[in-house]
Amino acid sequence: MTPPTARLLPVAALASLLALGLSAPCFAQAVSAPAQPTASAQPSVRYDIGYDIFYPVRAQNGMVASEHRLATEVGVATLKRGGNAVDAAVAVGFALAVVLPNAGNLGGGGFMIVHDAKSGRDVAIDFREMAPAKAFRDMYLDGQGKVVPDRSLYTHLAVGIPGTVAGLAHAQEKYGTLPLAEVIAPAIKLAREGYAVTPQLAGLLEVERDHLAAWGATRAVFFKAERPLRVGETLVQEDLAKSLELIAAQGAKAFYEGSIAEKIAAEMAKNNGFITADDLKSYKVVEREPVSGTYRGYTVKSMPPPSSGGVHIVQMLNILERYPLKELGAGSAQTIHLMAEAMKLAFADRSEYLGDPDFTKVPVKGLTARAYADELAAKIDPDKATPASTIKPGKPAPYESDQTTHFSVADSQGNVVSTTYTLNLNFGSGIVAEGTGILLNNEMDDFSAKPGVPNAFGLIGGDANAVQPFKRPLSSMSPTIVLKDGKPWLLTGSPGGSRIITTTLETVIDHIDFAMNPAEAAALPRVHHQWTPDELRVEKGLSPDTVKLLEQKGHKVAVKPTMGRTQTIQLRDDGLYGFSDPRNPDGMTAGY
Structure with a gap:
């Protein structure tokens, strides 16, 4: 008899997972998973003859879902010794x-959403990077007004003022219960003693070897002689350990005013970068009110601008709520068609209206208004795809009154934390600030270098996201919490650039409309449309019949590499259920 936490899926579901390109090692452990939901850690999928039974990880007292086993173990250990969800x-x-x-x-930099069980309050912590004081609108254009390739990606001009240390320290001081030094101690140990390079990391180092090899301080960390580290070799980061020790002893001040700041400023000055010691000292964390919406009786809380994610997730849910998705079915051509049409409309608005709310008026209330969703939904033809060229940003004013990582944490008191942070592309700019062991971001590419010109993720922006000093670039990061009867029910998020928004949307829909558990939702092939380019991007594993039906509706279907790596925890009356996306074999969910 199937346990109440498991669901039977056809063998085709396993075929879909294999089609996503998941490696054999990822499944090897899964096959040996216990016959009942486990309270320890992933992998948590068991395959029966004729059916695949997808078990999420199960625990009673606390749970952590992250993209690396060692980090998850650190989080669970923090919970076990009395820390709350923020400490972990x-x-x-x-x-x-x-x-x-x-x-x-x-x-x-990044974003964090905290639900405080005692007060019932939800807070969005914005520690997104900021443009330095010397930044200016046309800094990535040449004398002819054309965008200079890679200037906003792989040079010192690509680096925004980092916010991660300030954000994590702010959260710890205000919402944590343990000393900062205690929660940093495991990271120091990992940096100093090292750990074995996984196949996933070795592959990324090889892919990015040219960008990383361009900088001596980066080679010193990630290379052995003239090549990147290989699988099984030990990655020791002594300089990073020293930086972490300074932060543990002095707090964020060590990074923004102390010796770390001096070294980052020196790195910039030596390489014509813009960030100065004064820029670092001027960085500020901002607490914001989460974007809030409702969907089929559930309350959705997500990140407000300068993230575009929360606004557009609520906007798309408002559009989709009018359709009977449950009856249409998960993964059906009609469900995918309706989601794609809603995605196009939302991303068109993103190009026009979204930016840093401290610099530009973002019509959040209008974009998330149900009356505006009614207007947008009227543009959707249930039987035919609307060409992107005919879609223009809407008018919400009348209703106004790759590489990132996500982790989710829940504790026994009902506190939950959903966090997404990033360097932007893999390894960011590829530049390690000499003497610090710290890789620097290339988040300046998330600004609109020139209106109408796409960034690295193909996203188009305008004046609302133009470069300005101390402005925060627009982001797609979407840490999200779903409440049921006022209490956390689901927390999720994902990396993936522009695909973050649609991956998070699909995860919410899979749980609410299709009653999936976190393991099932993570296993499904994903789809994405961002208005321009005008293509419906899908993962391998989608039924050929479904693809044919979508093409008959006028969609330009493009099968491309996997999208998203969700880290999801669901809170039920009988415990915590979680799962780390199998698209990243290094990820792990664990609890106790």
Whole structure:
């Protein structure tokens, strides 16, 4: 008899997972998973003859889902010794800076949403990077007004003022219960003693070897002689350990005013970068009110601008709520068609209206208004795809009154934390600030270098997201919490650039409309449309019949590499259920 936490899926579901390109090692452990939901850690999928039974990880007292096993273990250990969800999240954030160097970071920035069980309050912590004081609108254009290739990606001009250390320290001081030094200690140990390079990390180092090899301080960390580190070799980061020790002893001040700041400023001055010691000293964390919406009786809380994610997730849910998705079915051509049409409309608005709310008026209330969703939905033809060329940004004013990582944490008191932070592309700019061990971001590419010209993720922006001093670039990061009857029910998020928004949307829909558990939702092939380019991007594994039906509706279907790596926890009356996306074999969910 199937346990109440499991669901039977056809063998085709396994075929879909294999089609996504998941490696055999990812499944090897899964096959040996216990016959009942486990309270320890992933992998948590068991395959029966004729059916695949997808088990999420199960625990009673606390749970952590992250993109690296070692970071998850750090988070669970923090919970076990009495820390709350914020203590564990901050510990995970610092640990990922060591064990997930392509995305986890001290030299980047991000967003965190905290639900405080005692007060019932939800707060969005904005520690997004900021443009330095010397930044100006046309800094990435040549004398002819054309965008200079890679200037906003792989030079010192690509680096925004980092916010991660300030954000994590702010969360710890205000919402944590343990000393900062205690939650950083495991990261220091990992950096100093090192850990074995996984196949995933080795592959990324090889892919990015040219960008990383361009900088001596970067080669010193990630290379052995003239080549990147290989699988099984030990990655020791002594300079990063020293930086972490300074932060543990002095707090964020060490990064923004102390010796770390001096070294980052010296790195910039030596290489014609813009960030100065004064810029670092001027960085500020901002607490914001989460974007809030409702969907089929659930309350959705997500990140407000300068993230575009929360606004457009609520906007798309408002559009889709009028359709009977449950009856249409998960993964059906009609469900995908309706989602794609809603995505196009939302991304068109993103190009026009979204930016840093401290610099431009973002019509959040209008974009998330149900009356505006009614207007947009009227443009959707249920039987035919609307060409992107005919879609223009809407008028919400009348209703106004790759590489990132996500982690989710829940504790036994009902506190939850959903966090997404990033360097932007894999390993950011590829530049390690000499003497610090800290990789620096290339987040300046998330500004609109020139109106109408796409960035690295193909996203188009306008004046609302133009470069300005101390402005925060627009982001797609979408840490999200879903409440049921006022209490946390689901927390999720994902990396993936522009695909973050649609991956998070699909995860919410999979749980609410299709009653999936976190493992099932993570296993489904994903789809994405961002208005321009005019293509419906899908993962391998989508039924050929479904693809044919979508093409008959007028969609230009493009099968491309996997999208998103969700870290999801669901809170039920009988415990916590979670799952780390199998698209990243290094990820792990664990609880106790």
